[in-house]
Amino acid sequence: MQVDIRDQLQTEAAALCQAVICEDFTAVRVSARRYVEALEIKLKPLSPDDANALFRNAVELLEWARRAICASRGRLAVQIRNVQRMALYRPAPRRFPSRFRFDA
Numbered sequence: 001m002q003v004d005i006r007d008q009l010q011t012e013a014a015a016l017c018q019a020v021i022c023e024d025f026t027a028v029r030v031s032a033r034r035y036v037e038a039l040e041i042k043l044k045p046l047s048p049d050d051a052n053a054l055f056r057n058a059v060e061l062l063e064w065a066r067r068a069i070c071a072s073r074g075r076l077a078v079q080i081r082n083v084q085r086m087a088l089y090r091p092a093p094r095r096f097p098s099r100f101r102f103d104a
Helices: 005-021 025-043 048-088
Strands: none
Touching: 005 025, 005 048, 025 048
């Protein structure tokens, strides 16, 4: 069963958006590659004007994905630094008695 290339392009665009939203960096890399491959196939038979319009849409999507991933990585880097700093202030573990006593 052959999938229509327009449907394939939309499917890959949706997969890319979902990966970016989920901050799944590996899936973003794979989805972006698959989106570009579907885009190349879609662009070949189009007239220059139609190809240009589709190409501009693709550039906008990929630029949005790039910026969102850069922001995600920056935010995660800050969170990692905060956790590392908090670890410096962690109090020493309390020692609990090894025997429990119940008074009834």
